[in-house]
Amino acid sequence: MKRSIVGGIGLVGVALLLVGSYIGLFVAPPERHMGEVQRIMYVHVPCAWVALLAFTAAFVLAIGSLWSDREGWDAWMTGAIETGVVLNALLLVQGMIWARATWGVWWDWDVRLTTSLIMALLFAGILALRSFIPEAERRQTWSAIATIVAYVDVPLVYFCVRWWRSLHQVQSTPDTMDPAMVLPLRINSFAILGIAIWFAWQRARLEFERRRAEAVDPPAALPVEEVEIA
């Protein structure tokens, strides 16, 4: 039941992605200065948004999993982090391609780019940390702690372009954008969100099952012999 709902969300996501990308590639106008490469924005920005969202979800789940040590929190948190890391990696790759096309370099130590890279390293580091800890409870607590600590970087990724001068573009609003660009951007954002939910759910379930597999049942209870004390 739950499974089919999530599967449905994923499928809708894929469908939306096709529609949105079609509009983005063939219907929306090219950008004035950058030309056709700018169309990479229709995946770049949704990836960025959903990655930030995934890490935010992981942050909330981490707080939950410190609060009550329920296993579910941990599994979902891992799913969210993995999703975020994948999207973050995609974001970096797309961004680098875009940068090569418009700025002429693959990489620049610009604040936005730097903070995004740090974000990827931080959360990938948490996944690494998890693999080093054999005990499930400790793994849960420690990765929750590391997630909360790492999350401080996430708002920085979002706001850094406003706080420091940056090569990278500052946020625009729908008012400052061509409506023909806003539509495919919106569609693709929901598309990637749907796919991300499906992916996170799969990973969370896997994590859950992994933990279940570790958890062998206790041996059958032995009888207790009680001798009266004189």
Add this chain to the structure above:
Amino acid sequence: MSWVRQAVIVLKKDALLEWRGRSRFVSVLLFGVVTLLLFSFAVGPDSSALRAGAAGFLVLALLLSSTLGLAESFRLEQEDRGLEGLLLVPVEPLAIFYGKALGSTLLLLVLAPVLVPIALVLYAVELDWLSLGQLLGIWLLAAAGLSAPGTLYAAMTSRLRSQDVVLPVLLFPLVVPVLLGSVKAMALALAGDPMEQMRSWLLLLAGFDVIYWSLCGVLFPFAIEEG
């Protein structure tokens, strides 16, 4: 008993151990010095490149020393489970955190009077008193910024087998803002700050310090109780 008093006792204990194992302080120091030296070998005899990188090298030496110092401090706690002994007394986890973080900050501060002059000489930088003051202020902010998350992660990784290596992996990306902020600010202090950019970097450092000194304090009890 108030945890503040406990924190002071923990700090004093660490200072005593530090003093007993002077060797350790000397070698952290030496490590810093040698790192500075190595950087100048690595970059070569081109003194303008050296001067340009001086701030960066100084901060890197600070960073590496801090990692080593913290890792060692928690190794002593694990040797005969001293930390567990503290928790059983009981010492408030908060006291352990702030005691250790403060101790680490102080240790890094003590490095300044040695490392800074060496860097200035090696890298042929000239400095007036104002800039020197700025430099030390930045040093303090950076030391504090490295110590808080460093203490948290050192406490966690000291229970892992390979703490020496896991610690930097977790810590380094986290403290990149500290690193960047202090490198930029120091470079401005060394080379002059015509465009008044220093303030924003100092704010970044101070903001980082405030956030992590409180956040890590909240998280530390969870980290340390995990048996």
Add this chain to the structure above:
Amino acid sequence: MSWVRQAVIVLKKDALLEWRGRSRFVSVLLFGVVTLLLFSFAVGPDSSALRAGAAGFLVLALLLSSTLGLAESFRLEQEDRGLEGLLLVPVEPLAIFYGKALGSTLLLLVLAPVLVPIALVLYAVELDWLSLGQLLGIWLLAAAGLSAPGTLYAAMTSRLRSQDVVLPVLLFPLVVPVLLGSVKAMALALAGDPMEQMRSWLLLLAGFDVIYWSLCGVLFPFAIEEG
């Protein structure tokens, strides 16, 4: 029993422990990567300065990784006095030395395929196949040169609690020549070698390797038996 066979067993044991704490290898590697990243933050966005320092940063990352790896390896030996247990079997001290030194060299070699490409990308260096080959050759020589005295040093310092402060002071001057040689040679491999200076640096490195691998082998039994 021949000490060569024992050395192999020691090496295999270390490899197994390494594998169990896979974490450790991964993190030595990550440590190297992160260090490389940090250098580029520290030096700043000026990519020509970065390119100039690429060789130096690579060697420094190698040095730091090797120190960490070796220190960790001997820490495992001290945890429950495993090393003493080996000596009592008895294992020839020579076998321990060559087993450990070889293990360390191998660990450092495995780092190359990851660290070198990253450095090349980060520091925007372009390279043909010949230079790449040279680079790896230098890497091997440097790894060996760091491992032999490093093993000796780590064995001594792992007992440091009751030993003198001088030991770290002894090691660093020992390693600096290896460092210098490999930085120079790598810089030539990266930037081209119009004046054919590479040979002399390689000879220097090879000479150091031969000397250290035999000298430290001779000294190791003394270092390890000091109780």
Add this chain to the structure above:
Amino acid sequence: LVSVRGLGRRFGRHWALAHVDLDIEAGAVVLLAGPNGSGKTTLLRLLAGLYRPTTGTVRVAGEDPRRDAVSCRERLAMVSHHAFLYERLTALETVRLWAGLSDRDATDEALAELLDEVGLAGSRDQLVGGFSAGMRKRLTLLRTRLEQPALVLWDEPFSSLDAAGRDLLRTWIAEFRRRGVTMLLATHDLDVAAELCDRAVVLRSGQKVWTGPPLDAGRRVEAMR
């Protein structure tokens, strides 16, 4: 004072402790016996909140030693396999540290007297890193005297001690018992311990298999071979 329900702890795929129910009224002294690896240490560490239970609950004076760690541990003292020492402190500095942290403003003379009591007067300014096995044990035993515990968890306190040390420890335990301190005593020296305890619990493969008079515990453990 102590109440344990369905307690279990798993390490990896191995259950070190399972299905343990245990109630200890205030003032009782319970002998904890069982072969090597039967889960004694694990049980004591769970009571001190040093491990998290995999299943079941632990209550010490109604509190959960994990959630309310500090207030639980104010009540208890533990002597464990590890001595909790810092190699580079002297004996006196060590007890001064412990006393300071538990807010007992003891003078150095008072502390030196305590050291004298465990026969370490001559080594008070020696670094504990150079202590012999028995001297370490003697020093760690002092923790029970510095705190004012209502519950003491002894994990093999007799090991490494010489005859004099054992006698001393025996009188201490008897003294604690007289003062109404609740105790759990895990040891393999069952003959020595039996007379000090009110009742015994025998563990086997992590499960409680027997409770009864302490004098019979030895026979019960023997029978398990």
Add this chain to the structure above:
Amino acid sequence: LVSVRGLGRRFGRHWALAHVDLDIEAGAVVLLAGPNGSGKTTLLRLLAGLYRPTTGTVRVAGEDPRRDAVSCRERLAMVSHHAFLYERLTALETVRLWAGLSDRDATDEALAELLDEVGLAGSRDQLVGGFSAGMRKRLTLLRTRLEQPALVLWDEPFSSLDAAGRDLLRTWIAEFRRRGVTMLLATHDLDVAAELCDRAVVLRSGQKVWTGPPLDAGRRVEAMR
């Protein structure tokens, strides 16, 4: 087999051992008794060449354990306070390592049988880092079986062992004795040890103060309080 003359060892300003003369003929079993901190461990470690003598000489089968460390240690096995384990090896891997290094080409079955003998068959693939105190001790005892020693130095081998473990160890020592292995047994369990030994040496503050029949050693140590 063992000959010690004027042996002394100083740590810092403290003499842990002084003026010790001792001769042990091949096949003799000597009980080493004395209060905590009297120098038993120090003496055994000097015999194994793990400490350098400050004064005096040590000879094992005519050789100096410092100069000819390897050939001396081929002859001897030592069970010490430390178990010499690597936390991340399993029990089987540990004995395989020891066997391999001492050039005994034992099959895994043979090694597993040895583990079974000390009751660790069920834990052969468990990492020793998770072993209980007694299980570690049991594992380290196997070192005496893997080498073919002419001299065994036992430093408190009974501590942490349960009753079954102690019995097993007693039979092992008796068996070694029958086979003519020379042994030095430092322990505080004097009643258990007395019957296993030929004679006793009592140390006090690092000096040899008494030698005599093992059954009287306990009384002699008691008298020292």
